[in-house]
Amino acid sequence: MNTQIVADRELAAASLATMWKIRRFEEAVEDLYGRGLMHGTMHLSIGQEAVPTGACLALNKDDYITSTHRGHGHCIAKGADMERMMAELLAKETGYCRGRGGSMHIADTETGNLGANGIVAGGIPIATGAALSAKMRGTKQVAVSFHGDGAMGEGAWHEGVVLAAMWQLPVVFLCENNLYGMSMSSEKAFNLDQLSDRAKGYGIPGVTVDGNDVQAVYDATKEAVDRARAGGGPTFIEAKTYRWRGHSKSDKNLYRTRDEIDEWRGKDPIPHFEALALAAGGLTQADIDAVRDNVRTELRSAVQRANAAPDATADDLLSAVYAR
Amino acid sequence: MTIETTAAQPAAAPAPAETVTMTYSEAIRDAMRIAMAKDPAVFIMGEDVGTYGGAFGVTGELINEIGPERIRDTTISELGIMGAGVGAAMTGMRPIVEIQFSDFTAQAMDQIANQAAKIHFMLGGAVSVPMVIRAPGGSGTGAAAQHSQSLEAWFVHIPGLKVVMPATADDAKGLLLSAIDDPNPVMVIEHKLLYKTSGEVRTGDIRTPLGVAAVPREGKDLTIIATGVEVSRALEAAEILAADGIEATVVDPRTLKPLDSDTILRTVKATGRVLLVQEAVRTLGFMSEVSAIISESDAFGYLRAPIKRLAGLDIPIPYAPKLERASVPQVEDIVAAATDLVRKW
Ligand SMILES: Cc1ncc(C[n+]2csc(CCOP(=O)(O)OP(=O)(O)O)c2C)c(N)n1
Ligand SMILES: [Mg+2]
Numbered sequence: 124m125n126t127q128i129v130a131d132r133e134l135a136a137a138s139l140a141t142m143w144k145i146r147r148f149e150e151a152v153e154d155l156y157g158r159g160l161m162h163g164t165m166h167l168s169i170g171q172e173a174v175p176t177g178a179c180l181a182l183n184k185d186d187y188i189t190s191t192h193r194g195h196g197h198c199i200a201k202g203a204d205m206e207r208m209m210a211e212l213l214a215k216e217t218g219y220c221r222g223r224g225g226s227m228h229i230a231d232t233e234t235g236n237l238g239a240n241g242i243v244a245g246g247i248p249i250a251t252g253a254a255l256s257a258k259m260r261g262t263k264q265v266a267v268s269f270h271g272d273g274a275m276g277e278g279a280w281h282e283g284v285v286l287a288a289m290w291q292l293p294v295v296f297l298c299e300n301n302l303y304g305m306s307m308s309s310e311k312a313f314n315l316d317q318l319s320d321r322a323k324g325y326g327i328p329g330v331t332v333d334g335n336d337v338q339a340v341y342d343a344t345k346e347a348v349d350r351a352r353a354g355g356g357p358t359f360i361e362a363k364t365y366r367w368r369g370h371s372k373s374d375k376n377l378y379r380t381r382d383e384i385d386e387w388r389g390k391d392p393i394p395h396f397e398a399l400a401l402a403a404g405g406l407t408q409a410d411i412d413a414v415r416d417n418v419r420t421e422l423r424s425a426v427q428r429a430n431a432a433p434d435a436t437a438d439d440l441l442s443a444v445y446a447r
Numbered sequence: 448m449t450i451e452t453t454a455a456q457p458a459a460a461p462a463p464a465e466t467v468t469m470t471y472s473e474a475i476r477d478a479m480r481i482a483m484a485k486d487p488a489v490f491i492m493g494e495d496v497g498t499y500g501g502a503f504g505v506t507g508e509l510i511n512e513i514g515p516e517r518i519r520d521t522t523i524s525e526l527g528i529m530g531a532g533v534g535a536a537m538t539g540m541r542p543i544v545e546i547q548f549s550d551f552t553a554q555a556m557d558q559i560a561n562q563a564a565k566i567h568f569m570l571g572g573a574v575s576v577p578m579v580i581r582a583p584g585g586s587g588t589g590a591a592a593q594h595s596q597s598l599e600a601w602f603v604h605i606p607g608l609k610v611v612m613p614a615t616a617d618d619a620k621g622l623l624l625s626a627i628d629d630p631n632p633v634m635v636i637e638h639k640l641l642y643k644t645s646g647e648v649r650t651g652d653i654r655t656p657l658g659v660a661a662v663p664r665e666g667k668d669l670t671i672i673a674t675g676v677e678v679s680r681a682l683e684a685a686e687i688l689a690a691d692g693i694e695a696t697v698v699d700p701r702t703l704k705p706l707d708s709d710t711i712l713r714t715v716k717a718t719g720r721v722l723l724v725q726e727a728v729r730t731l732g733f734m735s736e737v738s739a740i741i742s743e744s745d746a747f748g749y750l751r752a753p754i755k756r757l758a759g760l761d762i763p764i765p766y767a768p769k770l771e772r773a774s775v776p777q778v779e780d781i782v783a784a785a786t787d788l789v790r791k792w
Pocket of ligand 1: 192193241242243270271272273274275301303304305366370494523525547551554
């Protein structure tokens with residue numbers, strides 16, 4: 124029996140803080156973008172916060188993750204610094220990529236985050252490779268590949284999973300099924316009752332969980348990670364959740380209904396978690412308020428400091444291409 | 448598209464009846480609509496081309512007019528989509544495959560390079576692959592390194608593919624209709640920054656022939672040869688140069704393969720100075736080939752100055768707006784290089 128997160132004061136507060144950080148970070152990004160203070164494109168994971176929160180709780184600091192275009196949540200949950208993330212999005216020299224990558228390319232190697240990715244499914248074989256490396260180097264590290272449902276249409280998904288299964292690598296393929304890959308519904312796309320049904324065909328265990336429930340995601344990830352560390356090979360996890368916002372700024376939401384969006388907004392993972400924590404006695408209302416207020420303060424100062432940082436410089440663009 | 452005529456408009460200056468103002472994006476849609484109305488074998492396939500209307504809104508509401516059978520939404524499977532296009536094209540259909548960003552042709556490259564391009568030759572002419580691939584290239588949107596490349600040289604380097612890069616709305620329509628007619632795989636590299644630009648576009652079932660360059664401006668002092676988004680930058684630069692007494696010819700090859708070398712060489716001979724402008728990275732870019740063609744020809748003897756290339760830096764496109772801008776030739780870079788060329792030589 125795993126730890127009941129909501130009943131454990133420390134874990135409950137940490138999990139709630141992670142979800143709030145993701146939510147507030149992305150709300151701030153949306154606001155800055157809307158006011159023309161942020162450039163480029165962005166993909167928000169508001170509504171999906173429980174997945175990275177639960178999954179990363181099952182990981183050690185030196186375990187690896189690979190992430191996606193919708194990666195702010197993975198990055199924060201694995202332990203990244205919001206100020207450096209914000210600085211990156213604001214094209215500052217102090218950003219994680221020195222302003223060269225932006226939202227879709229943040230990596231934080233200190234916390235094992237090998238990077239968001241602009242290429243759908245790009246991170247999947249990379250997670251396989253990180254797991255191969257851990258195995259060859261004889262460490263006990265595990266790699267988790269966060270990816271979307273849409274990524275399961277790519278050849279890279281198939282090839283990454285096939286290699287991992289053959290070599291029984293310590294990797295977890297964690298699909299955030301938010302029901303759509305851009306406008307394509309995963310139900311229409313894949314002819315499966317649940318995406319985890321696919322795992323059997325690859326010779327690995329597969330499970331589907333409620334992606335808006337931190338505990339459910341944690342339990343599934345913990346089991347998969349323990350098996351991987353013990354040499355039991357890869358696992359596929361489908362976490363069902365929902366993206367509240369459009370795919371990106373170009374989205375007119377023509378492929379889904381207002382009712383559907385509202386229905387899922389009613390399944391907001393944050394108040395759901397708060398209610399469970401209150402009921403289980405892990406957190407008091409005062410604790411809950413304190414977590415929310417602390418995150419707000421932390422985020423506000425992260426935005427302020429990021430804003431004050433120097434802009435990315437073009438000085439050494441040419442010499443930055445190759446490693447020395 | 449309709450031409451609005453109101454009583455307030457001066458009768459002396461009506462728009463010519465055979466053209467209409469539309470955006471580059473609308474012109475592409477118009478071409479596809481015309482081709483699909485005429486030939487039931489023509490269909491569109493790609494990610495989010497249906498209800499969503501395309502990642503850049505190019506297919507727009509076509510699905511409401513034509514239906515999901517011929518405006519086919521796919522899974523996120525570029526290699527599969529491209530291969531399905533090849534197979535359909537080999538067996539009587541005329542697919543238009545949309546790739547959301549030209550960067551993702553990397554996923555589909557086996558089907559483009561090893562299959563589509565080679566099948567006709569390799570199979571002794573037994574079959575052909577009349578397929579069109581549409582993909583937006585270029586930087587300027589803050590989408591960073593994996594969504595901003597200019598990869599035309601990859602495709603020009605593969606015998607069997609034709610490659611076009613429309614720079615105006617009218618060419619976007621005319622070249623696409625020619626590409627759809629063509630019995631070969633044609634790669635149409637559109638530019639994201641051009642989608643919302645407008646121009647006069649000929650109405651109806653028109654063509655811009657493949658393999659014919661455009662010369663949108665003629666001047667005696669130098670020839671600027673530019674592709675894609677750099678064509679409009681070159682024209683803007685030419686205006687500025689003219690104010691400074693420098694008269695530039697601007698050449699837009701439009702089709703990179705097959706290339707209209709004749710027009711290039713003729714205009715180079717006429718001016719004796721040449722500035723080549725591309726957004727793509729410098730090393731082994733398309734303009735390297737143009738430079739070589741000029742050097743190998745009798746136009747070489749007419750040159751009064753060394754051939755000058757302006758190109759993107761040899762780097763991945765950075766995210767920060769200032770850095771992104773500094774990575775590819777801008778109007779002021781063209782003006783400076785052209786001035787230098789004319790004043791020094
Ligand atoms: C190879 C590739 N194809 C297409 C795209 C464009 N694109 C970006 S995200 C996306 C949808 C991805 O869906 P999913 O994997 O379900 O992730 P979600 O956006 O739902 O988080 C698409 C089509 C891309 N970035 N890379
Ligand atoms: Mg999805």
